[in-house]
Amino acid sequence: MELLLQTLINGILAAGIYALVASGLALAVGVVGIVNFAHGEFSMIGAFVSYLLFVSAGIDPLISLGLAALVLFSVGAITYYGLIRPVLAAPELNQMLLTFGISVALQNIALLVFGADTRVVSTSYQGSTIALGSISFGVPPFAAFVLSVALLGALYWFLGKTRLGFAVRAVAQNRLAPGLLGIETQQIYLLAFGLSAALAGVAGVMLSVMLYASPTVGFAYTLKAFAIIVMAGLGNLRGVVPAAIILALAEAVVSTYVPGGGGWVEAVFFLVIFVALTWRSWRVR
């Protein structure tokens, strides 16, 4: 019983980062309509910002979160303005190729500048544990979870309760109509893409604490983020969190209860996605 509880907690904590990365991606895909293959690289930049600030100035990653968000927002805005905007009207495939090219370029620039080494930061709380009875979990995953919940909460408040947020949702649902109503779609796109990048950057900072910083740190999470938003339904910003939780729980259950499950976790993740997608497609008439 306590094993089950521990497993569930592990799963929910892991869902925090998944949801954060996926939400950022959902903003880009749902609002701007762009399949951003470079999303993981935005996370990677965030991780390096955290690492560099730590190594050069001793700044704790918790504090670099804000800075990373700002940096990535700017990067996202610049990328949008210079590279994405020209292809907004182009076919989806072209957009995919563009962001793929950006992803390759960013990853390899990082490789050139920093080398392929894996780098770690050292914070005092990295190994700390919180114990509630017989259940225990680490401070960094817990902090990441709390932060993700807070950020996503703020995001949903923004989307649901502010005028700008309404505008963003309107654009997500219908690209043409808001323009007729006087909402500047271009500015909304810029905002959404910048936010998307900022969220990715924040996730990257968390990754640097829990895992490491390297040019390839973003890739694995991007893949899962794509799978999560597809499972939630493209454009469905709200569905991202439940989807992330379901998938993270499935992963946790398999790795705990299936002997040798550690090797099957990836397959289970994608199997759940596959089944969910195909089953849902057959149900809708």
Add this chain to the structure above:
Amino acid sequence: MILAGVLLLVALVLPGLPLGQWRAFMLDAAQFAFLISGLALAWDLLARTGQLSLAHGAFFGLGAYAAALSAPALGTIPALLLGGATASLSSLLLGLATLRLQGMYFAIATLAFSEVMRTLVLKSQFTGGSIGLPVQPAFAGAYPLGGYYLAVALLIICTLVSLLLSRSRLHYAMAATRQGEAVARVLGVSVVRVKLVTFTISAFLAGLAGGVYAMKTLFLSPYDAFGLGRAVEALVIPIFGGLYTTTGPLLGGLIIVSLETWLRLRIGEGYLVVYGVILVLTILFLPKGLMSLFARQKGARHA
């Protein structure tokens, strides 16, 4: 189309050309270029029905493993055909399951399929598992240029299939399906049949390419054979070269792989940055791919 013919002709006679000391290197690099271009042509076939697959890496891998495992018993050509058939069969199952998925949903479902396949191959013992599988060379190494001409044959087959399909009645059905399945159905197109038939043909070619690849690299590992990078390259090339055409993926594949190889030799470290930048620039300035350069001269005829 003439361009395609010229390219294939050059491929055929490449070993005979006076290449001097670069001959062996170019033949080697060319084989990989042909195989990826063949895979890109196969991917493009499926894209014509509007299905954007990320499973071609898996078809390639399944074909590679099936051919590698059966070659000692069956001989080279039957093993390659079996590889293609294995990929086809799996694509049929995948196609049936994903009939109602479109766009990104379909793409992610095929990606999921690919990852599950890779894990299965990784975990199985008879495929050599994570350590990998040594593979016999084509025709047991009896013909020095055997591997090369197998790659050329594959490229020719893929090009011919692509060309024939674009001239057949199926072409219109595929285009109609791509542009709107509901409308296509109303027009009397058997959408299910079109999608499944194209899927199996496309996967067969991908599986063939995988088999030839296995016999060239002489060693298979699940990470290499089922690599996501290859599935993405199979997608990048037709977009770069010109979608829904034959010459597009062919020319695009040869150019992209040659570019990559040349960059790696010339620039060494950091060559991939240039590669990424070139991709970005191509999309910004040549949105319809390379073929748009030719189409402007000739009018709208695809080849």
Add this chain to the structure above:
Amino acid sequence: MKKVLVVLLAVLGLAGLALAQTTVRVGVLLPISTVAGKAALNGVQLGVDQVNAGGKVKIELVVVDDGNAPAAAVPALTKLMTVDRVDIVIGGLASGVTFALSGPVKQYNPLFLCIGAASSVVEQAFSDYGRFFHYHPWDYHNVAAALGFFKALYDEGARRVAILYEDGPFGSAGIQTYRQQLQNQGYTVQAEPFKSGSGSFTAILTRFKSFRPDILYWIGYDVDALPIAAQTRQVGLEPKLIYGAPPAWPLGFEKNSLSNDVAGMTAWLPSVSNSESRRFVTLYRRKYGEVTDEYMAPMGYVIALSLGRAVEAANSTDKDRIAAELAKVQMDTPFGPLAFKPSDTGRTRFQGFNQSIWLQFQYLEGSRRPVFPANRAARPLRFPGNY
């Protein structure tokens, strides 16, 4: 007459000197964009600089990136052999790539100096090739070295081992052997696979809790080091020793308090006390401005130096004469003495190092210290470790 004689002698002397310098072109085929590959290249270049400075031999390097994949490595080797026309190749870092290279190597017949490739699959592939010099230990050597350490731990009272292995070729290669041999030594073993880089170990580590292992042994990559160290503590596993066997450790790990008392195995540390190693570290720092932890750097250095000696002794550019001299080379290296013997299984004729180069270290107070075997230990092993 005397003047003519003097001039003649001078000319002959100069010609003799020029002739006495043998120039060889050597191809270098390494995954330059990986950390290990870059380190190896740096080591090779450092060694070549030294050889060339000696004056008797001049080695010219032709460096090609093998792209860490067969599809790039095979054409790259072909280019080296047919376009650059080298007779000697230094390369073969990753096992899978080296295996794929065995075909073209046997076709073009270079003198192949293999810097890495521990998998015995590669040993099998090159078993009928006479110009194959393998410097790096084979995977069975690695296993033997680790088992030697485990035996010492058994004597200290350890009885239960939990193994965490990544499910790729690196982690899975020796797992059956490890299980078997550890059980033979008297250990109870539990082993679980994981996906390297995933960062999620809490589930597996939680499962290990009921097993209460004395030793947590993990076989993975540098990306797994920190998560495993952190999550072991978070889950409250409390083994007596965390022992990791990645090919490299992350940068900055030694400054992280989580690394304390973590043990690992390596072929070399910059702090190793033998004089060749100290010389290497000084030279490396002078040329590159830093100290490297990667053992592939001194490995590349050793290959270049040994090749230089062989060429000097052969006094010719003929690859077979050089090979014959290389087979006789005996020298001291940062790893210890080097001499070529047939491999333990007899499959290849020229095996350089064996399990004796491996040493076990522990992160103690922010730096790595050799702790085993006793004759190379700088500090005693802290067992049980404080996690």
